[in-house]
Amino acid sequence: MGTDFVRVRFGYSKRRGACFIPHQELPTLFGRGMRRAGLTLELTQGFSPHPRITLAPPLPVGVIGLFELGEVWVRRDTLGCFDRLNRVLPEGFAVEAAEVVEDGCPALSKLCNAGEYLLRLKNGGRMSHEELVEVLSRWDQWDSVGRNPVAAGSGGYLGFIMLNPDQVGPSLMVKFLISSGVVSSWADLELVRVRLGRFDCNDGFVDLLSRPAKGVLEV
Structure with a gap:
């Protein structure tokens, strides 16, 4: 994994129609939105690389989430593009906060x-x-x-x-x-x-x- 990428923890809300999008579709949704905002995402290794995004425990479909958690690995020189993200996410989704965390920090599933x-x-x-x-x-x-x-x-x-x-x-x-x-x-x-x-x-x-x-x- 390249040293130019940093691990970012983000908090997001999902309201209205966004509550009915299944949890397993959210990494693709966020990955697409982040790329549109100008973020460069680190990809997983293997035959089918995809953006390295992990999310905290899921919510049942239809339940509102005010501050859900996720993590993504982003190239450092594109971090400023996070402020554009809410302009390109689907209606009902909003990134409320984000911060860089140490790569050695335990996974969200552990924390x-x-x-x-x-x-x-x-x-x-x-x-x-x-x-x-x-x-x-x-x-x-x-x-x-x-x-x-x-x-x-x-x-x-x-x-x-x-x-x-x-x-x-x-x-x-x-x-x-x-x-x-x-x-x-x-x-x-x-x-x-x-x-x-x-x-x-x-x-x-x-x-x-x-x-x-x-x-x-x-x-």
Whole structure:
């Protein structure tokens, strides 16, 4: 691998119609957009080279992501083109932040062990937050919730953290709510992933990428 390429961690949002694009299509989508923005991407080796892009644990189709994570290897002298990226990405996608990380840093799959979520029953639901938490506490994967759900914001959302999103995703929680009779389908609720990161008992939720005040990438 050439020394002129650097590893860039980026945070992106996916809203509206972008939520319905399958996760496995996103590396191609981002690779195409990055090249159009003027970034030169490092390619994988082998018979079918493709841009070296990795993404954090996926979201179910239809779920909004406010700060998803990915990494890409970019030629250093084209880093300034990151600020053009949002002009060429499909509607609903936006790169919110990016920063260069050390190449020896562990992979996102090793670092990312938690996600923060918001859940709301549509039309006010039939349950208070307390009643909903009581139902969820009977879920056999309740240990995967790293912090007791709490009321979040003014929109009637329940905020919570789930551990190991690559193994216990929000789909399993929704399936439990359906089997418990709380909702009849995904259409009866709103689910948002606020961010991905690390979680431990001492430090709480730790972000793996900060959001710069100006510009997408500052090197």
